[in-house]
Amino acid sequence: MSPRHTYLVASAFLAPAFLAVVLLRLWPAALSVERSLVAPNATSYSLENYTYIFSDPVFQNSMLVTLKFLLIVNPLQVAVALGLALLVNTKMPGIGVWRSLIFLPIAIPPSVSATIWGVAYRPDGPLNAMLTSIGLEPMRFLTSPDQALFAIIMIVSWVGVGYWMTFLLAGLQDIPKSLYEAVEIDGANAFQRFRYVTLPQLRRPLTFVLVANTVANFLVFAPVQILTKGGPQGSTDLIMFQIYDRAFTMGDTPSAYAATVVLVSIVLVVVILQFRMMERSEP
Amino acid sequence: MSARLVRSASIVTVALLFFLPLWWVVASALRPENDIFRFLSEISIWTIVPNELTLQNLIDLWQSDFALAIFNSIFVSAMTVAIGLLVCSSAAFALATIEFPGRNLVFTVMVISFLIPFDAIALPLFNILRGYNLQNTYIGLILPGIGNGLAVFLLRQFFLNIPKEIREAALVDGLSHFAIFWRIYLPLSGHALMSAGLILFIFQWQAYLWPLLIAPAPDYKVAAVAIAQFATTWEVRYGLIFAAAMFISGIPMVIMIVFQRYIAASVASTGGKE
Numbered sequence: 001m002s003p004r005h006t007y008l009v010a011s012a013f014l015a016p017a018f019l020a021v022v023l024l025r026l027w028p029a030a031l032s033v034e035r036s037l038v039a040p041n042a043t044s045y046s047l048e049n050y051t052y053i054f055s056d057p058v059f060q061n062s063m064l065v066t067l068k069f070l071l072i073v074n075p076l077q078v079a080v081a082l083g084l085a086l087l088v089n090t091k092m093p094g095i096g097v098w099r100s101l102i103f104l105p106i107a108i109p110p111s112v113s114a115t116i117w118g119v120a121y122r123p124d125g126p127l128n129a130m131l132t133s134i135g136l137e138p139m140r141f142l143t144s145p146d147q148a149l150f151a152i153i154m155i156v157s158w159v160g161v162g163y164w165m166t167f168l169l170a171g172l173q174d175i176p177k178s179l180y181e182a183v184e185i186d187g188a189n190a191f192q193r194f195r196y197v198t199l200p201q202l203r204r205p206l207t208f209v210l211v212a213n214t215v216a217n218f219l220v221f222a223p224v225q226i227l228t229k230g231g232p233q234g235s236t237d238l239i240m241f242q243i244y245d246r247a248f249t250m251g252d253t254p255s256a257y258a259a260t261v262v263l264v265s266i267v268l269v270v271v272i273l274q275f276r277m278m279e280r281s282e283p
Numbered sequence: 284m285s286a287r288l289v290r291s292a293s294i295v296t297v298a299l300l301f302f303l304p305l306w307w308v309v310a311s312a313l314r315p316e317n318d319i320f321r322f323l324s325e326i327s328i329w330t331i332v333p334n335e336l337t338l339q340n341l342i343d344l345w346q347s348d349f350a351l352a353i354f355n356s357i358f359v360s361a362m363t364v365a366i367g368l369l370v371c372s373s374a375a376f377a378l379a380t381i382e383f384p385g386r387n388l389v390f391t392v393m394v395i396s397f398l399i400p401f402d403a404i405a406l407p408l409f410n411i412l413r414g415y416n417l418q419n420t421y422i423g424l425i426l427p428g429i430g431n432g433l434a435v436f437l438l439r440q441f442f443l444n445i446p447k448e449i450r451e452a453a454l455v456d457g458l459s460h461f462a463i464f465w466r467i468y469l470p471l472s473g474h475a476l477m478s479a480g481l482i483l484f485i486f487q488w489q490a491y492l493w494p495l496l497i498a499p500a501p502d503y504k505v506a507a508v509a510i511a512q513f514a515t516t517w518e519v520r521y522g523l524i525f526a527a528a529m530f531i532s533g534i535p536m537v538i539m540i541v542f543q544r545y546i547a548a549s550v551a552s553t554g555g556k557e
Contacts (some may be wrong), residue, residue, distance in 0.1 A: 017374030020430025
């Protein structure tokens with residue numbers, strides 16, 4: 001087959017997916033970069049939109065809230081997922097069913113989990129009923145600036161940790177038994193087995209879960225838009241909602257484009273850094 | 284008490300705690316609407332077990348606009364899976380089997396581009412597609428779901444493992460690349476196609492931000508958007524919310540349980556072992 005023919009055949013197979021990449025990912029990304037450089041009513045390129053959002057207290061608050069959210073939710077979800085994977089990595093009757101029950105919430109679309117937890121968080125809802133029945137004070141949940149972000153963390157973690165658990169469980173089951181037997185001969189206790197065999201062997205699935213989990217948490221949107229609209233007092237104004245709010249509530253599209261570029265850049269940097277870490281951990 | 288028993292008891296407790304909110308959704312959907320908040324002041328077995336079962340909430344749900352929203356979700360997701368599998372598997376076939384200069388570059392560009400999170404570029408894409416009058420159309424809803432980097436990656440890995448002798452023999456016999464793809468590779472790839480299809484389905488079924496932007500009109504509203512708006516209408520019907528939640532979550536759950544072993548396969552290959 002001539003090289004020319006090979007190219008034609010390959011292009012025909014690749015064209016639809018390539019068009020999807022260019023038209024639905026690269027073009028919008030390029031468009032946000034271009035539009036973000038045009039200030040409202042300006043005719044030339046400038047960084048005005050960027051200086052504007054970075055000096056805007058509302059956007060600064062959103063960056064801080066997003067940072068706080070990520071610093072809490074990422075370690076929390078990875079730790080809980082690892083704990084769950086270690087817990088269910090055993091043989092017992094019906095273990096498949098118990099694992100599935102932990103995993104099932106991932107099937108629930110984010111708008112549905114937000115809606116039903118919104119009902120659970122009502123002041124007269126079932127969560128406060130449970131709290132008062134064990135003698136605790138009822139809580140305000142979504143209407144308290146101190147609690148609302150944690151209420152959202154609770155929702156996304158209930159959905160997510162079982163999913164992340166499955167990756168770590170697969171990793172645990174791939175660790176050769178002989179490694180454990182070897183350190184047991186040396187008299188290692190449970191903690192040492194975990195520290196010197198389990199953790200190093202889990203490095204790749206752990207890195208993968210951390211990357212994928214971080215990206216997913218950058219994009220949390222539905223619970224904020226449905227339940228809190230970024231409030232109370234901006235305490236849940238995560239970056240995705242901030243962009244949406246700028247574009248569609250305030251009608252300030254140029255600064256929403258700048259915020260989009262900031263978000264995409266941060267996500268790409270995080271992904272690439274963590275992939276580098278994963279490559280470096282190759283044995 | 285042995286350590287083993289303690290561990291088993293903890294597993295059961297944790298699993299039931301994770302399941303409790305789902306149970307509460309189903310129990311609330313199947314009890315009279317007035318009972319949903321009735322048994323909360325004093326926690327008892329009736330808080331989570333309906334003392335009276337009814338299908339009234341489900342019937343009311345099907346007589347509301349929600350039936351159309353569920354239909355829209357099913358239609359959009361099914362089209363996404365059908366078209367998406369064709370698009371992703373043909374790209375994966377070229378990347379796995381046809382040797383041409385720059386193949387690795389194309390593969391890298393494609394995977395990296397798909398790393399741009401879709402929701403993050405929803406705003407510029409919305410403005411582009413609105414310019415082509417694709418607001419409130421099925422095409423606007425389906426388009427973003429059909430190209431999926433993970434699905435391409437997964438299928439390519441699977442195609443790479445099909446012995447190339449099969450392909451070479453077929454070429455000698457005069458089969459075209461398209462015939463090799465359609466009559467040899469696809470029939471051999473049932474499992475990989477199922478897990479890729481599952482990825483495409485879940486992406487589309489769970490989408491919220493995109494359908495909220497591109498298809499707000501009642502005729503094109505999908506279920507994930509419709510349920511969120513139930514909860515913010517003036518007179519909230521909690522019975523309908525729980526019945527809707529049961530449907531929208533139940534469909535992907537049944538599919539996931541049926542295809543569990545294929546998920547395990549895709550989990551293993553995305554877990555970065557290859």
